[in-house]
Amino acid sequence: xxxxxxxxxxxxxxxxxxxxxxxxxGMGAVVLTPFFGRKRDHRSTVVALAALFLALxxxxxxxxxxxxxxxxxxxxxxxxxxxxKALLLVFTGLVIVQxxxxxxxxxxxxxxxxxxxxxxxxxxxxxxxGMALMASATNLLMIFMATEAASYPxxxxxxxxxxxxxxxKGALKYVVFGAASSAAMVYGMSLVYGVTGTLSLAGVALHIxxxxxxxxxxxxxxxxxxxxxxxxxxxxxxxxxxxxxxxxPTHVTTFLAFASKAAAICLLVRILLAFSAASSDASAADLxxxxxxxxxxxxxxxxxxxxxxxxxxxxxxxxxxSSIAHAGYMTMTAAVALGLPHGVGSPNxxxxxxxxxxxxxxxxxxxxFTVAAVIIQRTGAEDIRHYAGIxxxxxxxxxxxxxxxxxxxxxxxxxxxxxxxxxAMTLSGAGTMGFVLIAVLLVNxxxxxxxxxxxxxxxxxxxxxxxxxxxxxxxxxxAILLVxxxxxxxxxxxxxxxxxxxxDFATLAPPLADASGTPGMGALKDPGQDDTNRRRAPAAPRRxxxxx
Amino acid sequence: xxxxxxxxxxxxxxVVSFLLLAAGxxxxxxxxxxxxxxxxxxxxxxxxxxxxxxxxxxxxxGVRAAPAIDGQMFAIFIIVLAAAEASVALAIxxxxxxxxxxxxxxxxxxxxx
Numbered sequence: 191x192x193x194x195x196x197x198x199x200x201x202x203x204x205x206x207x208x209x210x211x212x213x214x215x216g217m218g219a220v221v222l223t224p225f226f227g228r229k230r231d232h233r234s235t236v237v238a239l240a241a242l243f244l245a246l247x248x249x250x251x252x253x254x255x256x257x258x259x260x261x262x263x264x265x266x267x268x269x270x271x272x273x274x275k276a277l278l279l280v281f282t283g284l285v286i287v288q289x290x291x292x293x294x295x296x297x298x299x300x301x302x303x304x305x306x307x308x309x310x311x312x313x314x315x316x317x318x319x320g321m322a323l324m325a326s327a328t329n330l331l332m333i334f335m336a337t338e339a340a341s342y343p344x345x346x347x348x349x350x351x352x353x354x355x356x357x358x359k360g361a362l363k364y365v366v367f368g369a370a371s372s373a374a375m376v377y378g379m380s381l382v383y384g385v386t387g388t389l390s391l392a393g394v395a396l397h398i399x400x401x402x403x404x405x406x407x408x409x410x411x412x413x414x415x416x417x418x419x420x421x422x423x424x425x426x427x428x429x430x431x432x433x434x435x436x437x438x439p440t441h442v443t444t445f446l447a448f449a450s451k452a453a454a455i456c457l458l459v460r461i462l463l464a465f466s467a468a469s470s471d472a473s474a475a476d477l478x479x480x481x482x483x484x485x486x487x488x489x490x491x492x493x494x495x496x497x498x499x500x501x502x503x504x505x506x507x508x509x510x511x512s513s514i515a516h517a518g519y520m521t522m523t524a525a526v527a528l529g530l531p532h533g534v535g536s537p538n539x540x541x542x543x544x545x546x547x548x549x550x551x552x553x554x555x556x557x558x559f560t561v562a563a564v565i566i567q568r569t570g571a572e573d574i575r576h577y578a579g580i581x582x583x584x585x586x587x588x589x590x591x592x593x594x595x596x597x598x599x600x601x602x603x604x605x606x607x608x609x610x611x612x613x614a615m616t617l618s619g620a621g622t623m624g625f626v627l628i629a630v631l632l633v634n635x636x637x638x639x640x641x642x643x644x645x646x647x648x649x650x651x652x653x654x655x656x657x658x659x660x661x662x663x664x665x666x667x668x669a670i671l672l673v674x675x676x677x678x679x680x681x682x683x684x685x686x687x688x689x690x691x692x693x694d695f696a697t698l699a700p701p702l703a704d705a706s707g708t709p710g711m712g713a714l715k716d717p718g719q720d721d722t723n724r725r726r727a728p729a730a731p732r733r734x735x736x737x738x
Numbered sequence: 739x740x741x742x743x744x745x746x747x748x749x750x751x752x753v754v755s756f757l758l759l760a761a762g763x764x765x766x767x768x769x770x771x772x773x774x775x776x777x778x779x780x781x782x783x784x785x786x787x788x789x790x791x792x793x794x795x796x797x798x799x800g801v802r803a804a805p806a807i808d809g810q811m812f813a814i815f816i817i818v819l820a821a822a823e824a825s826v827a828l829a830i831x832x833x834x835x836x837x838x839x840x841x842x843x844x845x846x847x848x849x850x851x
Contacts, residue, residue: 330812331808331811331812331815334812334815334819335815335819338819338822338823342822342823342826345826345827345830346826346829346830349830349833352833352836353837354837355837355838358830358833358834358836358837358838359834359838361830361833361834362772362830362831362834362841362843363843365826365827365830365831366772366775366776366827366843369775369776369779369823369827370766370775370778370779372779372823373762373766373779373782373783373786374782376782376783376786376816377759377782377783377785377786377789379786379812380755380785380786380787380789380790380793380812381789383789383790383793383794383808383809383812384789384792384793384798385798386798387793387797387798388808389808389809389812
């Protein structure tokens, strides 16, 4: 065991991984529910929601800890990871509610059948477990295991509608690309392990700090990041995304669009912060090149996705391309974590900007997909050209959809705008490259306005015969929509509240600050030295993260 | 006879691993059958496993050999996860075959639902 690892008593370690344990037990419990009486769908839903709730409580129970590394340097439990996990669990719970409330009364053969509920919920919980671990992983083995644990249930979820040809096509693409990219990741990790002699992320970072990046190590890192790029759906690895999103049931699409990308971006931020924390003059040039690489990757991804989104008419495909674009924006920002130029761009700013973006993105994504799901449930329209007359038939839904789409675009007054401003502010700390990236962000945002407004145009300005009946969302769906809309309005309109959130985010411990398990990491970069770049001096103790 | 040929050392393992990697990548790129691609993936995974075990045992020149058995553990996890991945992938392939009557991945692109 590394000398610097805090030796926690076993029960404390247990408490820190209790959320994950709860999710794993929940998976088992959900699968077992059919053996206990009938009404398997209701019972398993209740069990799954209870497991999510208990895991959430367990997370809140870890907040007093600040940051800790447990299990011999495998996982680091800190406010950054715990915030993401809390957001992920809330999101998963809302996705389950969305699924229940948008199920058709008379299911078509292709719909997710209610008697399959235990299987679906087990896969959802399993994917959440993998993603929660991804946000905490600080060891190459754990990164590999967590990524795979998040992937396999996702493959199953993508192909959940077994008789649907689109779904099975999407799942095939997903699993083939996923298997290939995980193979690349493992081979890359084997090279990294060989060159650095360690599996610990902090150890790898220290090696890079001392020796720079040799060509072989660069190959290894490329392979490793290829696996992450697949989860993020950045450009060379994006082909699966639109097909999977179109074929999968809407609730699964909702889940994948946020959760898989968010977990991958959290992991990316953690890795890059570890590298920059241990950087030195020997490695500055190499890390700068890596940062440029990630910035270019993000910029190309966002641009590519926005250009292809322009011609999409299927609402789920459109939102799929939109999610790729958002992943691109976040990748661009994550690149700043490496220091562009070296030394600028404090880790805390990047982490908090990313967390804020994830928070708003989770809810605008959830809202837009929920409206789409309700429209599919009530009218069967998946093509946005069939959205004609929806503004007359259901004014509330049309208004909410407009709000979510405008927030995705970044309309001032909504959460999506503030989130993008924060990304831009973080980018502006990165010198010339940062301003290029801000320009990319701005142009992309303007381009995206076109395709975000297309569904709105069809809802409001295309006439139908006016004979079709009005419809409304089920109460539970409506509740999700209103909560999401209020959250976006709150984060967008109330600067004071946004400020408070800012402070809470900025007081997050930089990942790996005392989580390295390797002597010397803390000395190389003290988390306190970044105060000048914070938007506001940390007033609260750092354990005070926001938990929703 | 040179020493290199008589004693098995790190380069021997790396050559085997590299050959496996090359075979795996060429299989992935040329096969149109989904199961063929999966076989290519398994080859690459095993190449990585050989790397891990070899690096763990010999260490990279200039870098101290890892004291623990990290690499060997990683190799075992690769084997376990490869099995899990194959089972998920085969289930999806089977379902695809039921729907389309073929597991040709290039045709999967053209087939309309």
